[in-house]
Amino acid sequence: MILERLQKDLESRLHAWAKSEGVDTPTPVLLKPAPDNLPDFDLSTPWPLSMAKPLKSKPLEVAQRAALTLEGIPVSATPPGFINIKLSPETLAENLKSLIAAPGDYGKGEGSRNINLEFVSANPTGPVHVASARAATLGDSLARILKHRGHAVHTEFYVNDAGRQVETLGLSVKARYDQAKGKDAEIPEGGYLGDYIKDIAAKAPQEAEQWDAAAFGQFAIELNLAGHKTDMENFGVTFDRWFLESELHEEKALDLVLKKLKGLGKVYEKDGATWLDTGGEDGEDDKDRVLIRNDGRPTYFLADIAYHQDKINRGAKELIDIWGADHHGYLPRMKDAITALGYAKGTFQAIIHQLVKLLRGKEVVKMSKRAGDFVTLRELVEEAGLDATRYFFAMRTPNAHMNFDIELAKKKSNENPVFYVQYVHARVCSIFREAKDRGVEGEASDAALAALDHPTERALLLKLAWFAEVLRGCEKELSPTGLATYLGELAGLYHKFYEQCHVLDTDAPDKTKARLTLCAGVRALIAEALGLLGVSAPERM
C-alpha cells in the first residue's frame, strides 16, 4: 500500500510541475525497484527520460529540476535521467506493522469488477488429463487473486453433456459392456478406445442389461463428471458452479437466444441452415457461422452463445474464459457473438494458454482420449504432489509454450522451486518454536524496528512492500505468474538474511524482537501468497 500511495503522490506532484512547464499530458509515473548495483536507492522512476522531449530539455536536467519539486520525499537525480527514492526506515517499519496486524487484509484492493471466470470445462467423455492442470492452476489462482483485489469473481466449469460425443461415448461403453458379457460387439468408427471405457462398462449396474446406448452414455457422463469433481477438489480447485449444457436445452435457452439474435437482425437462412452474421464490418471473424444445421440440430456454437448469454443474465458484467491454444480459432466468432447480442466489446475475453508438450524423458507423449493414450491429472498429482504441480504451472505465463517431462516431474519433485519457498515458512516457524522455548516475549519497539538496517533486512522489508503491486500486475496480466516469481525472490532474500542475521540473540533483546517481527511478517506473507496459489505453507519440512 505504501508504494501505491507514494506513486500517486509522486504522479500528482510531477504532473503538476510538468503542467507548470507547459506540458498538459505528461506520461504516467512508473515506480520500479532500483537495480541491485545501486544499493543507495530503493525505488526509481525513468519519468524524466520520457519527459525530456516534450519538455525540450536534457533528461538529466528534467530529473534535477523535477526532483526539486518533490520536497519531503528523499529523492535524487542520476544520469541519464532517473529519479531515485530512498524509503525511510520508519516507513518500512510502518508497512511491516500493518502486515502483521492483519495479514489477511495485506495487499487487499477495493476492486469493483464483476467477473464470471470459466475454466477447464473438460469434456466428460473421459478422465481429466494433465493438460488441464495448466488451465486449472491458472483459473483457480487468478480467481483467488482477483478476489483478494476486491473483485466479485464467480467460477464455472462448463460440462458438455449433450450432443454427438455423448452418443459416441454411449455406443463405445455399450460395446465394451456387451463384449464383457461375451456378446459380439464392435466399437463404432470414431468411438472411444481407451481402457477406461472398459472400466466404466464394468461399473454398470445389473439393470444395464436393458440399457440402450443413450442410457450407457448418460451413465458414463455421470461417472466421469463425478471423477472430474473429485480431481478438481484434490487439486485444490473449487468452482462456484458446474454448469451442464443439458440445463440450457431444458430451459429452451438456445431457442431464446436465437430469437434474440433474429430480433436483432443478425441471423439469416442459407442452404437450409441458419447462420449468424459474425464477420461484418466491425467483426473479428473471417466468415459467418452456422447456428442450426440443415438437419435441424443446433451447433455447439449456438449452445455456447446461449451459455454466455446465461452468464450475463445471472449478473456477470465481464466474461472471461480460459482456453487452450487449440481453441483460439474459436475466439473471433465468440467475440462477435457477444457483440451481436448487443454487449460492448470487451464484455467477453479469453485467456489463451499455450499447450503443454508432454514428454517421458525424450519421448513425446501423444494425448488422445479416443486412443486412450494420455496421462491423467490424478496420476500426476499423486506422484509429483499437489504443491509442486500447482507451483510449477503457476510459474509459467499463459503464453509460454512449455515442455513438461513427466519423468522429471515425478523423479525430481524435491527439486521443484516450491520447496525453496515453503522452506522459508518452515524455517521461520522453527525460529518461533525456539523463541518460545527460550521464553522470548514482547513486542518490538518502533525504534527497534526502524533500526533494522542490515542490507538483507532492508531488502526483505522492501520486498514485503511490493506485494500489493505484484498482485496488481497479476490482475493486469490475468496471470498468477508474477506472484510465483515474487515468492521465489522473497524466499531468496530470506535465506540470505537467515545466513547473515542470527535472529535469537540473548545479548540483544531489542534486536531479537525486531527480527522476530520481521520473520513474522515474512511468514504471514508467504502463507498468504502461497494460499493464493493454492499451495500449502508447512510448519515443518
Next chain:
RNA sequence: GCCCCUAUAGCUCAACGGAUAGAGCACGCGCCUUCUAAGCGUGUUAUCGAGGUUCGAUUCCUCGUGGGGGCACCA
C-alpha cells in the same frame, strides 16, 4: 496458402521501452560445536538472423528461419 502464439544459459522458465538480462536445475570449488544444509557463498554459460523506430530495444515494427497450434453444418 491464411491466421494465432513463440524463439533468452546445457535444461525448464522470468524480466510495465530503462541503469551490469534474473531464478531454479545441472556442473566446479568452499561453508554445519549457535534459530532446520530442502540453505548460503563462489565460478562457468544466454537475448535465432537481418533491417527499422527510439536518447535507450530481450521488449515495439518489417522481412527471413526454426518450433507449437488453428483454419467444419466437430466439440
